[in-house]
Amino acid sequence: xxxxxxxxxxxxxxxxxxxxxxxxxxxxxxxxxxxxxxxxxxxxxxxxxxxxxxxxxxxxxxxxxxxxxxxxxxxxxxxxxxxxxxxxxxxxxxxxxxxxxxxxxxxxxxxxxxxxxxxxxxxxxxxxxxxxxxxxxxxxxxxxxxxxxxxxxxxxxxxxxxxxxxxxxxxxxxxxxxxxxxxxxxxxxxxxxxxxxxxxxxxxxxxxxxxxxxxxxxxxxxxxxxxxxxxxxxxxxxxxxxxxxxxxxxxxxxxxxxxxxxxxxxxxxxxxxxxxxxxxxxxxxxxxxxxxxxxxxxxxxxxxxxxxxxxxxxxxxxxxxxxxxxxxxxxxxxxxxxxxxxxxxxxxxxxxxxxxxxxxxxxxxxxxxxxxxxxxxxxxxxxxxxxxxxxxxxxxxxxxxxxxxxxxxxxxxxxxxxxxxxxxxxxxxxxxxxxxxxxxxxxxxxxxxxxxxxxxxxxxxxxxxxxxxxxxxxx
Amino acid sequence: xxxxxxxxxxxxxxxxxxxxxxxxxxxxxxxxxxxxxxxxxxxxxxxxxxxxxxxxxxxxxxxxxxxxxxxxxxxxxxxxxxxxxxxxxxxxxxxxxxxxxxxxxxxxxxxxxxxxxxxxxxxxxxxxxxxxxxxxxxxxxxxxxxxxxxxxxxxxxxxxxxxxxxxxxxxxxxxxxxxxxxxxxxxxxxxxxxxxxxxxxxxxxxxxxxxxxxxxxxxxxxxxxxxxxxxxxxxxxxxxxxxxxxxxxxxxxxxxxxxxxxxxxxxxxxxxxxxxxxxxxxxxxxxxxxxxxxxxxxxxxxxxxxxxxxxxxxxxxxxxxxxxxxxxxxxxxxxxxxxxxxxxxxxxxxxxxxxxxxxxxxxxxxxxxxxx
Numbered sequence: 001x002x003x004x005x006x007x008x009x010x011x012x013x014x015x016x017x018x019x020x021x022x023x024x025x026x027x028x029x030x031x032x033x034x035x036x037x038x039x040x041x042x043x044x045x046x047x048x049x050x051x052x053x054x055x056x057x058x059x060x061x062x063x064x065x066x067x068x069x070x071x072x073x074x075x076x077x078x079x080x081x082x083x084x085x086x087x088x089x090x091x092x093x094x095x096x097x098x099x100x101x102x103x104x105x106x107x108x109x110x111x112x113x114x115x116x117x118x119x120x121x122x123x124x125x126x127x128x129x130x131x132x133x134x135x136x137x138x139x140x141x142x143x144x145x146x147x148x149x150x151x152x153x154x155x156x157x158x159x160x161x162x163x164x165x166x167x168x169x170x171x172x173x174x175x176x177x178x179x180x181x182x183x184x185x186x187x188x189x190x191x192x193x194x195x196x197x198x199x200x201x202x203x204x205x206x207x208x209x210x211x212x213x214x215x216x217x218x219x220x221x222x223x224x225x226x227x228x229x230x231x232x233x234x235x236x237x238x239x240x241x242x243x244x245x246x247x248x249x250x251x252x253x254x255x256x257x258x259x260x261x262x263x264x265x266x267x268x269x270x271x272x273x274x275x276x277x278x279x280x281x282x283x284x285x286x287x288x289x290x291x292x293x294x295x296x297x298x299x300x301x302x303x304x305x306x307x308x309x310x311x312x313x314x315x316x317x318x319x320x321x322x323x324x325x326x327x328x329x330x331x332x333x334x335x336x337x338x339x340x341x342x343x344x345x346x347x348x349x350x351x352x353x354x355x356x357x358x359x360x361x362x363x364x365x366x367x368x369x370x371x372x373x374x375x376x377x378x379x380x381x382x383x384x385x386x387x388x389x390x391x392x393x394x395x396x397x398x399x400x401x402x403x404x405x406x407x408x409x410x411x412x413x414x415x416x417x418x419x420x421x422x423x424x425x426x427x428x429x430x431x432x433x434x435x436x437x438x439x440x441x442x443x444x445x446x447x448x449x450x451x452x453x454x455x456x457x458x459x460x461x462x463x464x465x466x467x468x469x470x471x472x473x474x475x
Numbered sequence: 476x477x478x479x480x481x482x483x484x485x486x487x488x489x490x491x492x493x494x495x496x497x498x499x500x501x502x503x504x505x506x507x508x509x510x511x512x513x514x515x516x517x518x519x520x521x522x523x524x525x526x527x528x529x530x531x532x533x534x535x536x537x538x539x540x541x542x543x544x545x546x547x548x549x550x551x552x553x554x555x556x557x558x559x560x561x562x563x564x565x566x567x568x569x570x571x572x573x574x575x576x577x578x579x580x581x582x583x584x585x586x587x588x589x590x591x592x593x594x595x596x597x598x599x600x601x602x603x604x605x606x607x608x609x610x611x612x613x614x615x616x617x618x619x620x621x622x623x624x625x626x627x628x629x630x631x632x633x634x635x636x637x638x639x640x641x642x643x644x645x646x647x648x649x650x651x652x653x654x655x656x657x658x659x660x661x662x663x664x665x666x667x668x669x670x671x672x673x674x675x676x677x678x679x680x681x682x683x684x685x686x687x688x689x690x691x692x693x694x695x696x697x698x699x700x701x702x703x704x705x706x707x708x709x710x711x712x713x714x715x716x717x718x719x720x721x722x723x724x725x726x727x728x729x730x731x732x733x734x735x736x737x738x739x740x741x742x743x744x745x746x747x748x749x750x751x752x753x754x755x756x757x758x759x760x761x762x763x764x765x766x767x768x769x770x771x772x773x774x775x776x777x778x779x780x781x782x783x784x785x786x787x788x789x790x791x792x793x794x795x796x797x798x799x800x801x802x803x804x805x806x807x808x809x810x811x812x813x814x815x816x817x818x819x820x821x822x823x824x825x826x827x828x829x830x831x832x833x834x835x836x837x838x839x840x841x842x843x844x845x846x847x
Contacts, residue, residue: 042595043626116819162786189660388484395491402498409506418507425499 008371008380015368016389022357023396029241030403036244037236037301041411058184060088061257062161066153067171068096074171075109080211081169082137086180090139092157093171097126097147106142110134123155123268131160150253151269151276158260158268166263168277170254172308174203174211179303183257186298194262194284194295197251198303199235201414202228204311213306218420223316225427226435227309232424233404236301243299247350249285249330251297253277255305262288262295273333275326282334285346302412317442324446328359362443369437394432401428519552527553531560531572541575554581558606573609582607586615598627605634613638620650628654629661636668644673648680662690666697674703681709688718695721699728707734714740722747723755730759738763742772745788750781757787765795774802777814785814789821 063081067074074093081091095103106112112132126148134140145156154168165187169175183198205219219225242248251258256277266287269276281297288295310316331338331354338355340347375381405424408414415421523544530537545553554576561572576582585607588600601619604612616638619631628650635647651665669677680686681694695713698706711734713725726744729737741763744756757776760769776788789806792799806818 042598185660188663191659382481385481385484388481388488392484392488392491395488395495398495399491399498402495402502406498406502409502413510415506416510418503418510421506422503425502 004378005380008375008378011367011371012375015364015371018364019368019389019393022361023400025353025357026237026400030237030400030407032244033237033240034403034407036240037407037411040301058087058181058188059165060090060163061086061180061184062157062163062166062260063089063091063180064154064157064161064166064168065091065093065171066096066150066157066168067093067098067102068147068150068153069098069100069102070171071098071100071102071105074102075105076211077169077171077174078106078110078140080174082140083177083211084175084180085177086184088163089180090141090161090163091137092161093140093142094153094157095142095144096150096153097145103142103144107132110140110142111136112142121159122264123159125152125156125159128156128160149271151271151273154276155268155271158263161260164260165257166260167255167257168253169305170307173200173254174208174213174306175255176304176306177212179255179305180257182303183255183300186300187257187259190296190298192294192296193259193298194288195251195256195258195281195297197239197248197256197297197299198305199299199301200231200252200254200305200307202231203306203308204228206306208306215416216414216420217417218415218423219309221311222427222430223313223435224309224311225423226431227316229401229405229424229427229431231309232408233401235299236407237400237404239299240301242350242353243297245345245349246296246298247285247345247353248297248299249282249346249350249354250278251281251299252305254307255303258284262293273326273329274322275330278326279330279333282330282337285350286334286337286343289343289346304414313438317439320439320442321446324359324362324443325450327354328447328450331355331359359447362440363447365440366444369440394429397432397436398428401425401431516552519548520555523548523552523556527556527560531557531564532568537571537575538578541579545579550579550581550584553579554584554603557581558603561608562606569608573607573612576607577609577611582609582611586611589615589619594624594627597622598624598630601627601630601634605630605637608638613640613643616643617646620646625654632665633668636665636672639672641676644669644676648676662693663697666693667700670694670697670701670703670706674698674701674705678703678706678709681706688716688721691716692718692721692724695724695728699724699731702732704732707732710734711737711740714744719747719749719752723749723752726752726755726759728759730762733762735763738766738769742769745772745776750779750784753779754781754783754787757784757791761787761791761794765791765799767798770795770798770802773799774806777802777806777817778811782817785817786820789817792818793821 063084065074065077065081070077078091078093093106095106112134114130115133116131126146128143128145130144132142132144134142141160143156143160145153148156157168158166165184167180167183179198183196186193186196201216202219202224203213204224205217206213207215207217219228239248239250253276258280262284263280266280266283268280270279270283273279284295285297310319331351334351337343337347337351339352343351372381372386375386402425405421405428409421415424526544526547527537527540530540534540541553541557544556557572557576557579558581561569561576564572573582582604585600585604588596589604591597591600597619601616601622604615604619613635616631616634619627620635622628622631632647632650635643635650638644648669666677677694677698681691686694691713695706695710699710707729710725710729710732713721714729714737716722716725722744726741729741738760741756741759745753745760747753747756753776757773760773763769765773770792773788773792776784777792779785779788789803792803800822803818803822806814807822809815
C-alpha cells in the first residue's frame, strides 16, 4: 500500500513539475517573442516596403501548388497567386493524380497547352504524365502526374521549377498579395537563410472577394475559435521565440519559402513521412550543421497565408493525429540531434523542446487527467487542491493566450471589430472546457499507437494531399 | 498535499486571475479606443486629401489651404497627406509641398521629436523628416547620423539620399562607409536608393575604386536594376574583374542594359572557370544581338557541366530567331543528353507562348524525347 502511495505521490509531483516547467517555458517564449516582434515591427515600415518594391535585389521565386482533387479551390487560388506583388516569380501547379476534373478545370481556366516534359530530374518522383504551359500567363506551369502524395508532388514541382527559391502553398490557402515580398525579404537581407516561414491565419469566417481577404473576422463556432487562437499563439509566441534562437523545427507546409540548393542537396521532401514539412526542416538543420554551413531557418510574422481549418471534429481529430504521428516520426528519424551539442541550439534547445513539450506533452497531460479518478478512488484526492490546480492551469493558459492576442493586436491588428477580439478572448477559456482535453487525448492515443510499434515506424499510411471537409468561409 | 501548498496555490490562482482579468479588459479597451482613433484619423486624412488634392498637383495657394486643412482636420492628418504626396511627386511641386509642410509646423514638430529620448519616436520622426525635404529637415537628418541607434542612423541616411542634393548624398555616403552595423539587405537597399536618386554620383564612386568588390557588386546590381545607362562603362570595366562574383554581376547587367560593346567580353566569359560567371554571361547575352561567334560559343555551352549554364545558353539561343533555333534543333537531334535537355526546355517554353511551327515538328519527332 505504501508503494502505491509513493507512486501516486511521485506521479502527482511529476505532473505538477511538468506543468510548471511547460508554462514557464511558454511564458519565457512569449516574452522573447514580444521583444523580437516589436523590434521587427519598428524595423519594417510602410516606406521600407515601398522601397523594396522598387528594389529588385529579390531572388526570383517558384510557387509550388500541389493539388489533389481541388477543383473547387484551385482556380481561385492560382488566380490569386498570379496577382502576387513580386518582381519575378512563376507558379507551378502539380496535379497529383486527381480523380476529379482538376486538370480540365485548369486547362480551361488558363488556356493550357501541353509542352514536352523537359525537366532536370534532381529528385525521383512518380511519373510525370504531362507538362502544360499557359498561353495567357507565361509564368504558369502545370504538371500532371501520377498520385504520389504531397511530398512527391512537391518534389516534382521542385524538378520543374527554374528559380533559386521555391515556396510551397496549399491549394486551398490564400496568400496576401504582398506576402511573398515580405517573406522573401529575409533572403535578400541574409544570405545564410535557407528557409523562411510566414504566419498562417484562419480563413474561416473572414470575408473573401476575388481571391483576397477583404476583412478578417473571427470564426463563428467555438471549435473554430479555439483553433484560431491556437494558430495565433503557436505562431506569434512559439515560433518567433524558437526562430530567434535559430532552432525552429517547423515551417508550415501551407506557406514556406526555401532556398532550392540546400533542399536539393538533402534530397528534397521525403515521401515516407506524414509530416514532410517538419522533417525537411529538421533535415536541413541537421545537414547544414553537419557541413558547418550555419544555415538559418527564420519566421517572419507579417506575411500572411489564409488557410481553411477543419470545421468538424472528425477532420480536426484526424488532422491532429497526423500531426502528432508526423512530429514523433520526424523526431525519431533525427533522434541523434537530441541534446547533441554538435547541432548547436537546435540540438540543445529546439529538439528537447519539441520532445518534452510537444511529443511527450499529451502523454503527461493525459496521465494527469487519468490520475484524478485514481486519486479519488484511493482516497488521496485533495479536492480543494485539485480544483485550485485546475483553475490555475486554466488561468495560466488564459494569460498566455491573451498575451499572444495582445501581441497580435498591438503589432499587426488583423481584427478591426472589437467583437472579434472578445470572441477570441472567450476562446481562451472555452478551449479548457473539453476542446483541449479531447485533442490531448487524441494526440496521446496517436503517440501510443506509434510507440506500440517498439521504435519501428512500420508503414505509415500515405496520404494524398490533405483534405478536410471544409466549409467555405464566405463568398 | 499540505494546507500550505493549497494556500500557495490559492495565492497563485488569485494573482493569475487578476492578471488575466486585467489583461483582457485592457486589451479590449485598448482595441476599441485605438480602432476608433485610427478610423477617425483615416477619415480626417481622407477629407484633408479631398481639400488639398488639386492644390498639391497644381496650385499656388497650397500653403494657405494646408493651414486651413490643419485647423479643420488637425496637423497630423494634413502632415501625413502632404508627406505621402511629396514621396510620389518630384520637382517644383515637391518644393511647394515642403514649404506647406514647414508652414503648418510639421517639420518643426518632427525636429522636436527627433531629439526625443524615446528611440521609437526618434526613428519615426527621422523617417518622416526624410519624406519632408527642405533645409530644416536636412539639418535634422544630418544630426541624426550621429545617433546611437543604428536604425535611426539608417533612416537618416535614407532620408538624405532621398533629398538628392550633392551635399546630402556626400554626407550619407560618408556615414554609410563609416557604419559598423552591416546588414546585407540594408546595404542592398542603400545602393538601390542611391542608384535611383543619384546614379552619376554612384558611378563616380565606382570610378574612384574606393569600394571593395562586395560593395562594388551591390552598386553594380543597383545601377543595373535602375537601368542607368551611364553605368555602362563601369559595368563593362568589371567584366574582367578579379572577383568572380563581381564579374558575374557585371555580365548579367551588361546584358540587361543592352551594351553591345560588351558582347566580346561576354563571349569570353562563357569559358570562365566559375560556373556562375558562365551562367551569368549566357544570361547576359540573351538580350543582345548575336554574331555567328556568339551563337557558336552559346552552342558549345549547351554541353557545359552546369545545368544553369546549359539552361541559360539554350534560353539565349531561343531568343534570337532562326539561327538560334537551328543550333537548338541540332542539339535536340544530337547524342548529348544534356544539350538535348537544355534545348528542349528552351524550345518547349517558347512553344507554349508563341507556337513556333518548326519546333512543333521537332517536338513531334520520336528521336527527340527529352532525357536527363
